[in-house]
Amino acid sequence: MKLVFIGPPGIGKGTYAKAISQKYGIPHISTGDIFREEIAKGSELGRRVKEYVDKGLLVPDEIVIEVVKRRLSQPDCAKGFILDGFPRTLRQAEALDQITRIDAVLLFNAPLEIIIERVSGRRICPNCGAIYHVKWRPPKTPDVCDVCGARLIKRRDDEPDVVRRRYEIYLQTFTPIIEYYRRKGLLVEVDASHEAEEVVMEIERILKRLGLIKE
């Protein structure tokens, strides 16, 4: 079950990937997470990546491809994996085809207004990292963390104008990749405008239909 997940920021891709990863025992591979870990460890790779991140630049294709190739050669990827955040350029998509054969590419869609509603209600605890939502996961006391009592904050990234801008960038970046996979017949669109559990069930229905998981 070799999967690629694509979707705009705030669509909940990471949440769905985590749920499928846990249930079916395949790793959820986020290049962003790998880079953050390597930077935190201060490894050689981390130092190389940090140079670009600090300048606000994208990490070059060669480095990203190398990282993914190495990660996919680990034994835990034998049964499959979920790639999240990769590929993000056509060159990366072509390189991935050289590394392995992908079974399906799931494209998560929802109207922008729904994404904005979801994201702008998010509240984060700056102290312990707990995540809340004013509507779906409110803290017991408004704006106060249930876990540690710190005052919750709203991230700048979750403001509607930022979400809109990131959505535009997402469309520009991913349209060629989406078309690439559509032409290959690998693209499956998933309606992600419902609650997370429903979306996960929809993913499972798709994977069953594709014969990637059993009934």
Ligand SMILES: [Zn+2]
């Ligand atoms: Zn907290």
